[in-house]
Amino acid sequence: MNKLNSKIPNGPLAGKWTNHKGKINLVSPSNKRNIDVIVVGTGLAGASASATLAELGYNVKSFCFQDSPRRAHSIAAQGGINAAKNYQGDGDSTYRLFYDTIKGGDYRSREANVYRLAEVSGNIIDQCVAQGVPFARDYGGLLDNRSFGGVQVSRTFYAKGQTGQQLLLGAYSAMNRQIARGKIKMYSRHEMMDVVIVKGKARGIIARNLVNGEIERHSAHAVVIASGGYGNIFFLSTNAMGSNVSAAWKIHKKGAFFANPCFTQIHPTCIPVSGDYQSKLTLMSESLRNDGRIWVPKEKADAKLIREGKLSPVDIPEDKRDYYLERKYPAFGNLVPRDIASRAAKERCDNGYGVNKTGEAVYLDFSHAIIRYGEEKAKVSGLDSSDSKLVSKLGKEIVKQKYGNLFQMYEKIVDENPYELPMKIYPAVHYTMGGVWVDYNLMTSIPGCFAIGEANFSDHGANRLGASALMQGLADGYFVLPYTIGDYLSNEISTGEISTDLPEFDKSEKEISAKLKKLISNKGEKSVDFYHKKLGKIMWNKCGMSRNEKDLKSAIKEIKELREDFHKNVKIPGGLNEFNEQLAKATRVSDFLELGELFAIDALERNESCGGHFREEFQTDDGEAIRDDKKFKFVSAWEYNDDPSKPILHKEDLEYEDIEIKTRSYK
Amino acid sequence: MKLYLKIWRQTNTDSNGSFQNYEIDEITPDMSFLEMMDVLNEKLIMEGIDPVAFDHDCREGICGSCSLFINGRAHGPDTGITTCQLHMRKFQDGDSIVIEPFRASSFPVIKDLVVDRKSFDRIQHAGGYISINTSGNTQDANTIPIRKEDADNAFDAATCIGCGACVATCKNASAMLFVSAKVSQFSYLPQGQVEAKDRVLNMVKQMDEEGFGNCTNTGACEVECPKGISIKNIARMNKEFLKAKL
Numbered sequence: 001m002n003k004l005n006s007k008i009p010n011g012p013l014a015g016k017w018t019n020h021k022g023k024i025n026l027v028s029p030s031n032k033r034n035i036d037v038i039v040v041g042t043g044l045a046g047a048s049a050s051a052t053l054a055e056l057g058y059n060v061k062s063f064c065f066q067d068s069p070r071r072a073h074s075i076a077a078q079g080g081i082n083a084a085k086n087y088q089g090d091g092d093s094t095y096r097l098f099y100d101t102i103k104g105g106d107y108r109s110r111e112a113n114v115y116r117l118a119e120v121s122g123n124i125i126d127q128c129v130a131q132g133v134p135f136a137r138d139y140g141g142l143l144d145n146r147s148f149g150g151v152q153v154s155r156t157f158y159a160k161g162q163t164g165q166q167l168l169l170g171a172y173s174a175m176n177r178q179i180a181r182g183k184i185k186m187y188s189r190h191e192m193m194d195v196v197i198v199k200g201k202a203r204g205i206i207a208r209n210l211v212n213g214e215i216e217r218h219s220a221h222a223v224v225i226a227s228g229g230y231g232n233i234f235f236l237s238t239n240a241m242g243s244n245v246s247a248a249w250k251i252h253k254k255g256a257f258f259a260n261p262c263f264t265q266i267h268p269t270c271i272p273v274s275g276d277y278q279s280k281l282t283l284m285s286e287s288l289r290n291d292g293r294i295w296v297p298k299e300k301a302d303a304k305l306i307r308e309g310k311l312s313p314v315d316i317p318e319d320k321r322d323y324y325l326e327r328k329y330p331a332f333g334n335l336v337p338r339d340i341a342s343r344a345a346k347e348r349c350d351n352g353y354g355v356n357k358t359g360e361a362v363y364l365d366f367s368h369a370i371i372r373y374g375e376e377k378a379k380v381s382g383l384d385s386s387d388s389k390l391v392s393k394l395g396k397e398i399v400k401q402k403y404g405n406l407f408q409m410y411e412k413i414v415d416e417n418p419y420e421l422p423m424k425i426y427p428a429v430h431y432t433m434g435g436v437w438v439d440y441n442l443m444t445s446i447p448g449c450f451a452i453g454e455a456n457f458s459d460h461g462a463n464r465l466g467a468s469a470l471m472q473g474l475a476d477g478y479f480v481l482p483y484t485i486g487d488y489l490s491n492e493i494s495t496g497e498i499s500t501d502l503p504e505f506d507k508s509e510k511e512i513s514a515k516l517k518k519l520i521s522n523k524g525e526k527s528v529d530f531y532h533k534k535l536g537k538i539m540w541n542k543c544g545m546s547r548n549e550k551d552l553k554s555a556i557k558e559i560k561e562l563r564e565d566f567h568k569n570v571k572i573p574g575g576l577n578e579f580n581e582q583l584a585k586a587t588r589v590s591d592f593l594e595l596g597e598l599f600a601i602d603a604l605e606r607n608e609s610c611g612g613h614f615r616e617e618f619q620t621d622d623g624e625a626i627r628d629d630k631k632f633k634f635v636s637a638w639e640y641n642d643d644p645s646k647p648i649l650h651k652e653d654l655e656y657e658d659i660e661i662k663t664r665s666y667k
Numbered sequence: 668m669k670l671y672l673k674i675w676r677q678t679n680t681d682s683n684g685s686f687q688n689y690e691i692d693e694i695t696p697d698m699s700f701l702e703m704m705d706v707l708n709e710k711l712i713m714e715g716i717d718p719v720a721f722d723h724d725c726r727e728g729i730c731g732s733c734s735l736f737i738n739g740r741a742h743g744p745d746t747g748i749t750t751c752q753l754h755m756r757k758f759q760d761g762d763s764i765v766i767e768p769f770r771a772s773s774f775p776v777i778k779d780l781v782v783d784r785k786s787f788d789r790i791q792h793a794g795g796y797i798s799i800n801t802s803g804n805t806q807d808a809n810t811i812p813i814r815k816e817d818a819d820n821a822f823d824a825a826t827c828i829g830c831g832a833c834v835a836t837c838k839n840a841s842a843m844l845f846v847s848a849k850v851s852q853f854s855y856l857p858q859g860q861v862e863a864k865d866r867v868l869n870m871v872k873q874m875d876e877e878g879f880g881n882c883t884n885t886g887a888c889e890v891e892c893p894k895g896i897s898i899k900n901i902a903r904m905n906k907e908f909l910k911a912k913l
Contacts, residue, residue: 052801067722068788070829071730087809120803129808130799132858134822141812159822165729166825173796180792188785211777240724275695279702280726409728412745412752413699478801527712529705573712578679579720579778582712 004257004637004652007439008112013658014094017116020440021483025490032057034496035489038205038220040192040247042069042175044168044470045453046226048477051174054183056482058489061218062175063187063207065242065584070172073228073240074473077164078285078406080146080156081470083121088145092153094118099659101468104150104337105433105461106611106627107661108260110635110654112440113458120479121471125157127478133170135159148466149286150337150666156467161285161406167470171477190216191584192247193512195223195254195449198504202251202449206508208516210584213577215509215516217500221492222448222485225251226477229432229454231264233592233599234544235536237429238270238283244588245595248436248455256444257637257650259457260434261595262603265464265612266545267430268294268341271413272361281428282413284364285406286466289334291369291399292423294341296353296362298322303353313355313363313422324348332666339463339612340666342427346545347623349426356424365422370395427545431469433460433612434602437637437652441484442476445637448488452476457635462611519586520576524569528586531566535559535589535596543600548616552604556597560645563593594644601638601647608632629661668694668755671763672707674719677776680783684776686765696756700743701726701733703755721780726751728893731828734835735780736767741832741891749830749893769835773842773878786877787829787845793873794866795849797858811857821855824848826894833888833896839880844888846874847904848896854907864911871908 009020027035035058039050042064050062064072084097097118102109125143129135135157136144145154159166178184189210196204196219204219230245231237252258269284297303298320305311324344326333336344345362348354355361371388374395378385385391396419400407410418436444436451438458444451453473460468542555566589574580609618609625610632618626635652669692677684691707698706701723708718724732733750737743743753758764766780774782799805827848834842850867853859859866882901889898 048801055800066724066730066732067784068829070788071724071732073725073730075731076725076727076729085808123803123805125808126805127799127801127803130797130805130858132797132821132853132856134818134825134852134856135808136822137813137815137818139815141814141818142809159825162729162826165828166822169825173791174799174801176788176791177796177798186788188788238727240730241726242724274697277695277698277702277706279699279705282727408747409752412748412754415697415754415756479803482801527709529709571712573715573717579781581720582718 003445004437004650005439006110006652007441008110009440013112013115016112017119024483024487027486027489027493029057031493033059035059035492036061036220037222037224037485038063038218039224039226040205041072041226041228041455043072043074043226043228043453044171044473045455045477046224047072047168047171047175048474049224049226049452049481050184051171051178052478052482053485054178054181060178060184061187061220062184063190063192065189065191065210067189069175069186069188070169072168073243074168074470075165076240077470078161078283079148079287080158080163080467081124081167081474082148082155082465082467083125083157083471084118084155085122085125087143088154090153092155096153097121097155100151101459101465102461102656102659103664104465105463106664107461107629107633107656108263108610108635108654109461110458111656111659116480117459117472117475120475123479124471124474128167128170131170131174133159133166146287147290147335149289149335149341150332150465158287161287161403164470167474171474192227192250193587194508195251195446196504196508197254197446198502201447203498204500204505206505206512211579213580215513217505217509219498219500221489221495221498222450224450224452224481225436225455226452227455229435230592230595231429231432233535233596234429234539235532236273236278236281236540238267238281241280244591246588246591248451249591249595251436251444251446251449253640255446255640256449256451257437257639258435258598259437259635259637260602261599261638262543262606262613263433263462263611264429265338265431265433266342266427268338268345268427269364269425270428270430271410272356272424272426273358282409283428283430284410284423284425286338288364288403288406291402292334292364292366293323293368294325294334294362294364295321295323296348296355300352303355306355307357307359322353329666336666337463337465342545343614345427361424361426363422364425366399366418367422370399370419373398431464433457433462433464437635441487442481443484443488450481450485452481462613516576516583516587519570520572520583522567522570522572524571526569526571528570528572528582528589531562531570531593532589534562535593538562539596539599543603546614546616547603549604552600555600556604559593559596559600563597566590566593597644598638598647602636605636605649606632627663668696668758668760670694670758673763673765674780675767676719676779679778680775694755696754698755699726699751700737700753700755701751719780720778723751728752729828731830734769734782734830736769736835738765741769741835742893746890747893747895749828769831771834771840773840774831774834784829784831786879787831787842789877790842790846790870790873791849794862794869797853798862813856817855821852824852824855824896824900827896828894830893832891832893834879836887836891837880838885838887839883841882841888842874842877842879843882843901843904844892844896844898846870847900850904850907851900854903863907867904867907867911
């Protein structure tokens with residue numbers, strides 16, 4: 001029996017959202033006052049949802065594990081946010097943004113959700129400007145745009161390389177206004193430990209106060225999970241150190257299906273790994289590919305000399321450089337989507353063209369852009385555009401204006417000047433398209449439990465386009481969930497306050513306390529990080545940029561063994577009732593160790609290559625992905641079945657009414 | 668590299684803290700400062716010693732979580748960075764490094780190097796926003812052109828990450844740079860004008876209630892600010908404050 005009902009409204013695609021909004025049930029203002037909503041996570045999705053739900057009149061309780069909601073990892077998003085405003089007059093439209101997103105996602109996302117996303121994208125920009133978000137502007141005072149991968153229009157709004165920061169601070173400020181009004185109660189340094197289900201409905205959460213270790217009960221009429229993605233399962237990723245899957249995993253274990261866990265985005269432009277001690281990887285925004293050109297030496301001998309430190313990249317003449325993206329994908333060049341750019345870099349490096357000590361790096365070169373901008377500036381300013389020194393100086397100033405903070409970040413980490421030497425970059429785990437399965441209303445398979453932002457699965461298919469994560473987070477939080485949650489809550493107006501003394505709360509709290517006690521009294525020999533790093537290595541080597549049946553099967557076995565060893569041998573210092581970061585980390589890693597297995601099972605099940613999921617068995621002679629729409633045009637939604645090794649697969653077939661399914665080509 | 672660390676240890680807010688000495692070996696220049704702390708903590712865990720608690724999250728200089736006072740400087744011996752962007756190449760083999768929390772009475776220590784900066788959030792609750800609801804029919808974003816220079820100035824002020832280095836550095840533990848960054852951002856934008864008066868008065872009032880000191884124009888905050896927020900913003904806030912009072 002198919003348990004999945006995506007609840008996609010009937011009617012033509014373009015009218016679905018408007019019609020749906022017009023027909024769903026509402027909650028009157030006087031009733032909203034009697035309804036509580038819990039929101040877990042305060043990134044773009046969580047903060048915007050909390051603020052909007054509070055504006056509407058609901059009583060909101062917001063939770064984050066950081067010391068302030070402003071620290072959520074959305075803050076680190078650099079490049080920009082997409083919106084189909086067509087301010088540049090370059091042919092953009094809602095349909096084109098929708099089309100690009102579906103195609104970019106390799107036809108594995110849900111059509112109706114993506115169309116709605118494109119439809120509300122323009123509102124996001126209006127809302128943010130009204131909140132005082134200082135987007136980049138041109139000299140006429142209007143908003144500026146730039147271009148991102150996988151598209152042929154300029155629809156990305158930005159605030160230098162700190163767009164995520166500015167948007168999050170906008171949402172944070174909207175939250176602050178509601179906190180001041182008393183409509184949001186903020187619980188920072190709190191971690192959600194479990195969801196409490198009463199008579200089949202999500203009725204609250206068990207949280208742990210990370211400062212004093214107290215276990216708390218919080219009830220509500222609905223629970224919204226906005227806890228982000230699970231990229232940290234790889235240990236090394238561009239996620240923040242604290243980013244975790246736990247909230248999403250806890251609801252999964254209580255009945256929420258987990259969709260497409262193997263769809264992971266490996267971002268092509270990150271600073272390469274430099275040593276074993278490394279704790280995280282740093283992204284260099286995709287916006288850099290607007291002006292940077294990616295290359296490796298044409299000759300393996302040159303690459304070898306570079307690796308040995310005997311040759312500098314600036315001494316390699318143009319005809320000895322292989323701008324491989326421009327060569328292989330002339331139509332999109334350096335701006336191909338992320339999955340394609342990442343795989344191409346891996347292919348070059350695997351074949352011996354890598355350019356750093358480890359052999360895992362390619363160049364991202366701004367020397368051409370510096371000359372181009374410099375000449376233009378010289379001409380506009382009436383200066384001598386044939387003076388190469390002057391041109392270089394002017395060009396560097398312009399590049400600095402555009403990407404200054406990114407260049408500075410690079411220089412601090414790598415200790416090389418990217419204005420003089422090309423940047424060295426390599427792909428790294430960045431985002432997870434997979435996540436909690438939700439219907440059109442963003443409700444999970446647990447009634448009353450919703451998932452928004454990166455935590456859900458719905459909009460990006462098998463590969464997310466650049467600058468679309470910020471768009472989805474804010475669309476879900478500002479413009480979608482606040483409507484759709486009303487449809488569910490309209491049945492809760494006479495429920496009244498929910499008691500935290502219910503036996504379900506008792507049971508859940510006892511389970512959590514017992515689990516924590518077991519962890520802390522486990523006098524093992526290895527640290528939490530030992531296990532996290534080990535899991536990360538398995539994931540990266542066997543479930544990373546390319547996957548095959550043999551490796552996936554061995555990953556499943558290894559992860560299971562590692563999990564069993566973790567529970568026997570992990571050593572956690574300190575006590576339960578105190579600030580104990582190792583304990584908090586242990587609970588997160590314990591969930592990653594369960595998710596890891598599901599991830600590999602999902603990757604093994606999907607016998608095709610699509611988007612970020614590349615199975616070596618399914619590729620053309622020249623290494624391009626072979627997607628199998630006949631057999632795999634569905635969402636894999638996994639049901640937890642008492643044991644992480646035995647999940648049950650449900651399939652949501654994907655139907656495309658308004659788009660012709662094609663083989664994705666960026667040539 | 669071999670290093671001698673002198674680290675502030677404090678069990679909780681109510682207990683008295685003290686410095687403890689640790690030696691650490693095999694540190695490489697390419698490690699970040701916090702990765703050095705990770706190595707230390709792994710060692711302590713294995714020796715059965717409680718690891719050193721410190722705040723950190725994004726490790727790329729933008730979340731504002733990390734907050735160490737290293738050898739007498741907020742975020743350590745480099746400029747324009749947070750602690751997580753500080754690399755060990757800034758130190759020499761055999762160096763002694765003193766590591767303290769950000770100290771201010773408005774930032775009580777939670778444990779070791781972790782401090783409570785909720786006072787910053789409460790200042791933002793007092794007025795760090797524009798009162799606009801999410802309706803989906805706000806006017807089009809391009810309706811009001813904003814001079815590029817104003818937009819850029821607003822952006823520069825808005826890049827504050829709320830880490831508290833300014834407070835930790837200031838001899839008066841003043842939060843003026845932090846508060847002025849938000850006041851200044853909105854003062855450059857047409858959207859910020861409507862509530863300008865109440866905003867500055869309420870935020871300054873809250874700042875005083877939290878116990879932060881006053882500004883005496885030393886300028887240390889600007890030097891140590893990882894995002895290079897200018898003290899011009901303080902002048903601008905004072906102007907806004909005066910305007911609001913008149």
